Amino acid sequence: MRIGVIGGGAWGTALAQVAAAAGDPVTLWAREHDVVASINREHENRQFLPNIPLSAAIRATESLADLVACDALLVVVPAQHLRAVLSETPVDTRPLVLCAKGIEAGTVALMSEIAHSVHPRAPIAVLSGPTFAAEVARGLPTAVTLACADENIGRALAERLAQPTFRPYASDDVAGAEIGGAVKNVLAIACGVVAGAGLGENARAALIARGFAEMVRYGVARGGRAETLSGLSGLGDLVLTCSSVASRNFSLGVGLGKGESAESLLADRASVAEGAFTAPVLAQSAKALEIAMPVVEAVCALLSGESKVDAVVAALMSRPLGREG
Numbered sequence: 001m002r003i004g005v006i007g008g009g010a011w012g013t014a015l016a017q018v019a020a021a022a023g024d025p026v027t028l029w030a031r032e033h034d035v036v037a038s039i040n041r042e043h044e045n046r047q048f049l050p051n052i053p054l055s056a057a058i059r060a061t062e063s064l065a066d067l068v069a070c071d072a073l074l075v076v077v078p079a080q081h082l083r084a085v086l087s088e089t090p091v092d093t094r095p096l097v098l099c100a101k102g103i104e105a106g107t108v109a110l111m112s113e114i115a116h117s118v119h120p121r122a123p124i125a126v127l128s129g130p131t132f133a134a135e136v137a138r139g140l141p142t143a144v145t146l147a148c149a150d151e152n153i154g155r156a157l158a159e160r161l162a163q164p165t166f167r168p169y170a171s172d173d174v175a176g177a178e179i180g181g182a183v184k185n186v187l188a189i190a191c192g193v194v195a196g197a198g199l200g201e202n203a204r205a206a207l208i209a210r211g212f213a214e215m216v217r218y219g220v221a222r223g224g225r226a227e228t229l230s231g232l233s234g235l236g237d238l239v240l241t242c243s244s245v246a247s248r249n250f251s252l253g254v255g256l257g258k259g260e261s262a263e264s265l266l267a268d269r270a271s272v273a274e275g276a277f278t279a280p281v282l283a284q285s286a287k288a289l290e291i292a293m294p295v296v297e298a299v300c301a302l303l304s305g306e307s308k309v310d311a312v313v314a315a316l317m318s319r320p321l322g323r324e325g
Ligand SMILES: NC(=O)c1ccc[n+]([C@@H]2O[C@H](COP(=O)([O-])OP(=O)(O)OC[C@H]3O[C@@H](n4cnc5c(N)ncnc54)[C@H](O)[C@@H]3O)[C@@H](O)[C@H]2O)c1
Pocket: 007, 008, 009, 010, 011, 012, 013, 031, 032, 048, 076, 077, 078, 079, 081, 085, 099, 100, 101, 102, 131, 132, 133, 134, 270, 271, 272, 273, 274
């Protein structure tokens, strides 16, 4: 199975490295000329994944038409650009493995819903889990959820992508797998705020647990299963990004917690902190579904500048006492 990767950011490049680990040729589409040149000439993605030697089996291209020779496509462009890029990609009946973590603004569509609306004949899979790109590209071990409604296609993809340091677990819960990744980005911002404002380790642990409750409520309401959200693509990724400054979302939260504005923190950023875009969309969707997501709402208030950290913490702590579960 020849793999093509759409998106030459850190994660697309790391996934190309996984797919090329056994020396199999991989085609990687990137929109930046300099990224394509640096991968092809130096075997390095200087802009998005610097100082990590890449397999010579990865060939980068600026032309989406070059992906026609591939049997399956890993789609790794940021969530808000997925629809536009997929609309320009020749796909037909080839499997699309969606790897972005977000919800589309305006439509509140999940990544699988966008892919299905643009390419209705393509089988859809979701790859998600605790995966800092640099660690994966360096060959450090991790495990991911690989969800696909078609068991045979899911198994073939898992067998093609599995490596001694990269272990996919199969699932048929596409919605559950993608919602975990989208929601954890917003919760990682919240945990970064706790760290930046010096609110303590107890607060962070409490936030992870209550944030996870929000993730499960929302995920189940959109057709996912609680067991998927308790797995690698939900709880696994939540624990990772809520506890490390290597997470762009957590780092954004640290800045907010120190009193910096989201506008200044996000200005001129080349890398993407998906949670900043997902938060207002998620809050809007949760409201429409009548699901309480107070932690997500708090992140929205901080991102928009509507509230300060002290006020947000006071509001969260003074909510009416409730039952757990
Ligand atoms: N970096 C990671 O460790 C990691 C791990 C798992 C999942 N992800 C997810 O993968 C997705 C891609 O993130 P990344 O880390 O590879 O990106 P990145 O932050 O490394 O790079 C930004 C990417 O956005 C692309 N981009 C910017 N403007 C664009 C536009 N108008 N149209 C299309 N593309 C545009 C750039 O070309 C580049 O590929 C995100 O949804 C992210 O949450 C990232």
